[in-house]
Structures are given as structure tokens and as C-alpha cells.
Amino acid sequence: MTAIRVRFAPSPTGYLHVGGARTALFNWLLARKTGGTFILRIEDTDVERSTKESVDAILQGMEWLGLDWDEGPYYQSDNFNLYKEYVQKMLDAGTAYRCCCTAEELNRKRDLAMQEGRKPKYDGTCRERIDQPDAPYVVRFRAPQGGEVAFDDLIKGRIAFPAEELDDLIIQRTDGTPTYNFCVVIDDAVMRITTVIRGDDHVNNTPRQIQLYQALGFAVPQFAHVPMILGSDKARLSKRHGATSVIAYRDMGYLPEALMNYLVRLGWSHGDDEIFSREEMVRLFDIGNVGRSASVFNPDKLNWLNAHYIKTGDPERLADLLLPHLSSRNVSTLSGPALMDVVKSLQERAQTLEEMADRAVFYYNAPVSYDEAALTKFDKAHLATMYAVVAERLLSSGAANAADFDQLFKDICTENSWKMPQVGQPLRIALSGGTQAPGIGEIIHVLGVEEAVRRINATREFVAA
């Protein structure tokens, strides 16, 4: 058995979206699992719409996800001469011919055919003509007629098309540039691609491409067509369903391993397993276990996975990743508590890094206002004495870790016959400004006794005023 060679072939007309990322992922997984080769090829034959920015955005998305490629990126625009050569070969061999039908003429015929309920395929006007008018022309593939073209899709099983459905597709435009269906075939053949994994919007192209392979004398690769990803309304996933760009997910505070895990489970499964490390997906992946039907992108589940990876992630790494989200909130970590401790106290409380950043702000910027609604639930006099007692005990106790502090508060409660909520909640407000925060002991441990006392005193004064 020859080594697997797969490719991801995006067209650079936009960023890397989640659908493309999943296709890339499946390719990458198959290559890594089998020790094969993963090739990146940029399909930029449409010079009009292709941009350098898009290429960069795609590369950036791939890199962020850790989808490293072994060859490329190759650019189809570098291969124009090669395509020309093959067009000429086909012309010489008679498997292609010049067609002088104008675009307008073709459009008219197509519309008419649709109206009359016929298949809008090329009628073959120029297929058999022998004169060579001196007019602009395209080159068409002389598609074999009769019989059927079939292939065994690795995901969908056997798919067959009657040859009558296939018309003579254009392989070279009037301006001399080659078209997509022709270029893919040449490239996949020349790059010795063994397995073509792509979106299932390409199934209809596959039989034409197979005919081209055969006309050119190339070996036909295997095909695997991955179902699409839909939005919550079951329509093709688009911007109005929320973010579709991989990089947007990074900016919203998602971890690459979470997105990868989410994407791999969208369509593929391994029994009841949900959590897959990079190594596990490589080991367990099987293109045959990819489902045949489209799936809906579910942000809730992505959130759950992201929360999982935040919970179990390395605090040091998370701290690094959190930095940009903090600076966009005008938070500086140059002074104040160690960011790693902050992260640790927040790991179980954040679904995204954005959320973590929101919750981390108070550690660095002392509260400038308090949740007064929550504060008014407590008696003013009680607040004043409680804050004073706690501040004093904090300074004298010598407690040094979260558990110590929590114990200290229990002691204070019994000594003064206070209930824990009477102490905990006002303290939380003093320390963080609000009512939702990590445990009191944790906060003080991270903040340090000195800063904690400063904040408690500030709140005591605020309450007294």
C-alpha cells in the first residue's frame, strides 16, 4: 500500500472558516495517523478574487490550530504553464476542443433549458465542428458519453452518475486561464494525491474530474466528501449565525484545543467519547466513522469544551494567553498579584478567556464602586464592626493560605455569633466590588493581606459615609 498523500486546498477569497478548518483537520488527521503527507495548496486560479490577505489569514488560522503541513503552500497561479501544457496535450489528443460559443449565447440557452425543464447542459454545438473560425474561444473537455461514472466515496459509499448528466466542461477560459475543475485534477495528479477529502458540495464535480483523470491517463484517487456545517436554522453556516472565522474564535477567548475537539466531534465519533487530546484524535481517527449527514454548529457545546480545557489547562500557559484580553481592558499586571494565581482562582469559573479577563479585572484594579443593592441587605452597624474585626484579625492571625483564611472566618463567626453569609458576602463586595467571585480565602490569598485590608478599610469608610 502506498503512503497516503492528502491536501487541503482552500481558495484565498476570505479567512479560514470553521467548515474549512474541519476539512483541513480531517485531512491532517488522516495524514498524521497513517504517517502520510499533508499538503497545503492555495487555489488561486481566480486572479480577480484571490488576495494575499486571505492567504495570510488562512495560514494564520492553520497555525493557530496547529494544523502543520508537510508540503507547500503551493500556489496554482504558479502552475499556469503546466496547465497550458496539458490543455495542449488534450487538444492534440482530441480529448478537448475549441468552442466559440459566446457567454451570452450560452446563458440564453441555459435559461431556456431551465424554463423548459431540461438539464441546462452544454448542447455540444462546437463539439463536432471542423472549421476553425477566427474568433475568441474557450477549450472544452470532450466528455465521454454513455454509461455511468461511479466512485466509492469513503464517507458516503458508492455514488453513480449517468454520463448523460455530464456535459463538456470548459477547461480553459477565453483569456487563456484554466478553470478549477481542470486545475484540481492536474494538481492532484501531479502531486500524487491518494485521497481527496473535501466538502460535499464537490460531489457533483467528482464524476467530471474522474473523466478528466481517465482522459489524461492519470490514476484516479479515492474521494471522501465531508458533509457541511449548518447554522442553528439549518441553513448553510454564515456570518449571520455568529462568528465563522477560526481567528475570531481565538479573539473571543477560545483555546485551539477546544475548537479542534469540537470540530472533530462534528461529524466524527468514537463511541461515546467526547474529549480527545490531539494525540488521541490522531490515534483514533477513522475517515469511515465520519457521518453522512450535515451537522449544526452548536456554540453551547463549544463553550463546554472550552471550559473543560480551561479547567484542566496549565495555568502558566493560560496566563500568557490571557494577557491580550487583559490589556484590552486596560489592566496592567506589572503590579499586583501574580497572574498565575489569578488564573488558578478563575479556571473553574470561566468558559472563555474573555470571561476570565472580565472576572480578573478586580484583582488588579481595586473596586471603585460597590454592589450597593447587595450591601443594603446588611445592617450598617454590623458592617462597620465586622469589617473592623476582620481587618484586625487578618493582620494579626498569620494565616497564609486560602484554607487558613477560610478557617479564620469560621472562627470569627463563632466568636461573634455571626452567620457565615453575614461575613462572606460583604467581604466579597469589599474585595471585588460585586457578589460573584472566587472564594474569600482564595481572593485574600491571591491579593495579599495588605491589599485585602486596604480594600476592607476603604469599604468600611464608604459604608460609614
Added chain:
RNA sequence: GUCCCCUUCGUCUAGCCCGGCCCAGGACACCGCCCUUUCACGGCGGCGACACCGGUUCAAAUCCGGUAGGGGACGCCA
């Protein structure tokens, strides 16, 4: 219109190829309870699906046929 594909809880899916272990399992979300100094985490429980109709069979989510619905393609885009 024509061709191709798809159809299990709201969503992602297991099971389907090799019928019985499935009055259909897991996960997300949702609801409830527990834990608890808040918010979370966690634990426990609940709600909830084989698109429909026929056939084959002792037995069908699983096999066969049809219907309906959805999607894709039909470009001198990729």
C-alpha cells in the same frame, strides 16, 4: 426543472454494514435536588428521538420498496 446526497432526543451523536443484548445509550443545553461564604466546579435525578407508509421476518432503528421533508449541484467561481 434535472441530477446527486441526507433523515435517531432542541443540538452533537452511539447503535445500522453482521436484524433479537434497544419499550434506543452518551454528551451539550434545559429543569430539579445535593454540596456551599457568592458565582462557579462537582455529584445525583428528570425531560427528551428511531421522518412517514408499506413489505420481508418468530423478531426491524437495523433489510427491501415507496412517500414526504431538507440540503447540494447544474458558472468562461472555487
